[in-house]
Amino acid sequence: MFETGTIYSNFTPIVKSPVIAYRISGPDVLDILKKLTKKNFKQDHSRVHFVKLFSIEDQILDECSVVYFKSPKSFTGEDVCEIFLHGSPLIASQFEETLKDFKIPGLRLAKNGEFSYRSVLNGKNSLKQAKAINQIISNDSFSSLEYNKKLLFNGDSVSGLSVLRDEIVDLFAEITAFIDFVDDEEFNFKKIIKKSSLFFDKCHNILQKAKNTKKEKTVCKIMVVGSVNVGKSTLFNKIIDSERAIVTNIKGTTRDVLSNEFVFDGKNYELFDTAGHRDKQGKIEKVGYKKAQQISSDIDHFFILSDKYTTKKQMNLIKRDFNIKKNFTLIETKSDQYQYKSKNIKINHNLDRDIILSKLKISSIHKKYISSKTKKIDFNDEEIVFLENILQYKNDVINESDILIIAQIMRNILDDFSYEFGYINNEDVYDRVFSNFCIGK
Ligand SMILES: Nc1nc2c(ncn2[C@@H]2O[C@H](COP(=O)(O)OP(=O)(O)O)[C@@H](O)[C@H]2O)c(=O)[nH]1
Ligand SMILES: [Mg+2]
Incomplete structure (x- = not known):
């Protein structure tokens, strides 16, 4: 998915409404603002300006609020501007035509989730935080909303999966050590099977608890x-x-x-x-x-x-x-x-x-x-599915007698956790995640 260049998209629906908002992100933002408003925004980080926007024929497109966020202090970490047009789909279309008229190389409509994608690539959000933004918008229970807000504002450690991830890292390290330095083979093998089994039990218990904490009815x-x-x-x-x-x-x-x-x-x-x-x-x-x-x-x-x-x-x-x-x-x-x-x-x-x-x-x-109390939950739906998938490895591990195969399975589990948290810089994984986002985000 990742391509450089400046991207733009509406981040409100293009329907008749009080406002239609656009976000632009990338290296050409200051140049675009200069062309649109005839003003230089370079020193105006994070301030709202009420300005006129012009087409290349010098026609007034609209008079509206514009905010510029200087890199790296923006959502994507790049130069960003947000433009709040009057909510006319016709103005929106004139606005997009004007952007095209500027003929800036690489300037294009953003793909679904591309702003969030860039925010992760530039270290502004973790993968989990970016996914939490999506869940905040799409969920409809207050408990899920509160959980995803916590993820977004406090970071990955709030996720119920964090503890399990730490454990699998330890376990994998132990198995690797065992393969490298075998002494009392029999004893150590049993110990590893036991520890792996405890790990899966823990996953299982957490999963059951998460499933039992049904989201409240609203x-x-x-x-x-x-x-x-x-x-x-x-x-x-x-x-x-x-x-x-x-x-x-x-x-x-x-x-x-x-x-x-x-x-x-x-x-x-x-x-x-x-x-x-x-x-x-x-x-x-x-x-x-x-x-x-x-x-x-x-x-x-x-x-x-x-x-x-x-x-x-x-x-x-x-x-x-x-x-x-x-x-x-x-x-x-x-x-x-x-x-x-x-x-x-x-x-x-x-x-x-x-x-x-x-x-x-x-x-x-x-x-x-309907109770007005919000339940405390530590997982969202995606994470529950993730845990269910992890548990499918259980029997393969417990019944295996070859430590090398166990090591390989544990490696897979570790990789799954890394994908989930985005610790592996793998563009394929990111592509899969962000293509589910809605446009303009
Ligand atoms: N006078 C009067 N007629 C009503 C009122 N509510 C419904 N009607 C009429 O009663 C008829 C049946 O209404 P409808 O809502 O289709 O009943 P339903 O079969 O229970 O769904 C219609 O001709 C309505 O116009 C009311 O408050 N006052
Ligand atoms: Mg009826």
């Missing part, structure tokens, strides 16, 4: 149930703000269960709409109803809707079908049309979304099912 799942026509889909659309939401179909059959995630007051929810229950269901409805029943065990809370025509018998059937115990709220719909005498919550489609959500006491429902 999404509260709520399902809307009730007879046909009571207003389930109307409520669903209202809550998920259907104009803006992308409603997902739960994969299944003819009449699928719809679900959508939404955020209210900073908390995450997933809401499920279901096919209604009626006494004589058509085939298609039946399938949808069944599908909803199947996923109901995964649901935290139910909104049971009823209107003037809902009977007690129907309500009981629904509770039974979805195995609803105490985790429900009774809601009467269409309160604009009908008068109800009960004390249940009453709603209608004319109410604002926020009013409906507060009537439904959505925040306290979240509190009831």
